[in-house]
């Protein structure tokens with residue numbers, strides 16, 4: 001039976017716990033967590049009915065799958081506190097930005113490792129997770145990982161060399177899309193719309209655009225073409241976007257995020 005222990009019970013861990021329970025992938029009795037912050041421990045325990053402990057040592061022995069869900073800066077110290085208790089029964093799933101398979105396998109020589117880059121949209125079960133298997137992972141681990149990750153969104157296996165780009169695009173991406181939305185909402189407010197109305201119009205349009213692209217398997221280019229009629233409103237707006245350096249700025253934005261992901265792995 002799968003027993004999942006989460007180390008760190010912050011935002012991402014909560015999204016994982018909630019999805020595993022809501023989709024009935026696991027029962028609450030199959031999930032344990034540990035969390036440094038006492039108030040947060042009580043909150044997570046109350047919300048999900050799972051046992052939440054103060055230290056990793058308390059959950060390692062009782063789990064066969066361990067999610068590492070602390071901030072990248074805390075990974076090394078946190079892992080050192082329980083690495084000796086890991087055995088061949090443990091599959092460790094790290095969601096920490098920038099922590100490489102080599103880093104993680106060095107820190108946890110006994111465990112099988114999977115590296116995952118999820119995103120915050122996992123909170124509403126529309127997450128995007130990329131994963132890559134460590135050198136000691138087995139074929140059966142791929143199946144387990146896919147089952148667990150698909151409880152909170154879509155899943156894609158990719159070679160580790162792409163993880164800095166993945167971190168930039170889908171890991172940090174929700175903040176970049178939200179930034180664009182914020183700017184468009186402010187513009188609509190300046191045209192007289194209320195903030196609530198502008199947010200609803202903007203958010204539903206963002207959601208609908210992604211659904212349309214995915215459901216109809218359209219490329220962004222095809223969608224742009226389909227919405228743009230000669231001398232129409234979209235053409236007028238795209239004329240401004242096309243002449244601007246927005247594409248270059250977005251390129252710089254993703255490069256900066258990918259660079260930071262690389263630095264975190266150093």
Ligand SMILES: NC(=O)c1ccc[n+]([C@@H]2O[C@H](COP(=O)([O-])OP(=O)(O)OC[C@H]3O[C@@H](n4cnc5c(N)ncnc54)[C@H](OP(=O)(O)O)[C@@H]3O)[C@@H](O)[C@H]2O)c1
Pocket residue numbers: 007008009010011012013034035036037040054055056068069070071072074078095096097117118119120171
């Ligand atoms: N948020 C995202 O959008 C996102 C996307 C992709 C990947 N990730 C990755 O997911 C991981 C978690 O991110 P998050 O946003 O969920 O962070 P978070 O909300 O700060 O959660 C981490 C939690 O772990 C606790 N903690 C720290 N050290 C601990 C220890 N030794 N034992 C037990 N608990 C400990 C922290 O407590 P304190 O706050 O008291 O330190 C905090 O409550 C990160 O590695 C990040 O790179 C996040």
